[in-house]
């Protein structure tokens with residue numbers, strides 16, 4: 602296999618996986634957010650070298666070099682100046698935003714989220730006895746992208762805003778202007794921002810991701826940003842992520858809030874993350890080109906063959922949010938699972954309606970085509 606081969610279909614059923622074990626063997630899984638691609642060679646090489654050492658006791662302090670690589674990436678990719686000391690390593694972004702909520706809220710506080718949204722973000726309020734306030738993520742009619750009136754009301758007295766940018770499941774990316782509006786509203790209501798930016802590297806059309814904390818030092822002081830190499834480099838199973846918290850006091854409170862539940866990162870995950878950031882750029886560039894072509898292919902085929910499905914082209918992520926309401930399928934996930942044997946995520950899991958599904962196009966083109974063929978055939982036989 603060449604370094605940048607995304608076309609080969611790898612039989613992932615040879616090992617246990619969330620994605621491929623969930624449904625019977627005749628179902629094509631296009632749900633959970635990982636990709637069906639082998640990771641970049643330098644990551645495998647680094648892991649092999651670490652495996653050869655053959656001792657896997659508790660890891661020591663995270664190498665300074667890795668912190669520096671993350672700081673350099675923030676500068677280089679997002680124009681955000683951070684210090685290597687601002688980074689706190691975690692076993693995942695989901696544990697990270699839960700730890701952040703534990704840090705900055707008390708039971709009974711209000712938490713604002715933009716719906717539909719990634720299910721663990723929806724669930725987080727319940728873990729900490731918070732009152733969730735949902736704001737629709739849809740662009741508003743005036744084209745501003747943020748319903749500032751509604752957001753301002755939602756934020757009144759809210760302890761935290763759990764932002765997801767780029768947004769899962771819609772693939773929308775917040776523009777700088779939108780982020781400024783959101784950040785301004787959070788400042789005005791004295792709300793802490795917890796920003797899940799795990800998909801920040803998977804962006805299309807030369808777009809530039811803006812970390813909300815990069816807007817100003819004032820915003821950075823009230824923000825806990827969560828990122829990982831896991832989505833971009835397909836290493837989510839290695840359970841490694843990081844928080845970036847420039848404010849020293851907030852960072853110390855965050856670290857103290859782990860409660861013995863989430864004790865830092867995995868030794869192999871740190872090795873893979875370092876190799877990804879150090880050597881992964883050429884692979885990432887090839888991946889983004891492939892994913893963008895997959896996205897365009899999906900959009901073109903759906904427009905031509907199932908025009909009833911409404912979808913706005915994802916600007917980021919390898920996830921597409923399909924509005925199937927015009928097809929009148931009722932529960933669209935169930936229809937496609939039963940009749941097409943394709944496994945999507947149900948829209949209702951995101952706080953959306955059952956006539957929506959989330960499709961993952963992070964797969965070889967042949968699998969994407971297989972999925973679309975199955976959908977077209979099932980609809981033609983209705």
Ligand SMILES: Cc1ncc(COP(=O)(O)O)c(C=O)c1O
Pocket residue numbers: 633634692693694695696719765769797799800829831837841842
């Ligand atoms: C928005 C978002 N946050 C977090 C995660 C998962 O993060 P982790 O596996 O690091 O907990 C995902 C995975 O799909 C995601 O889409």
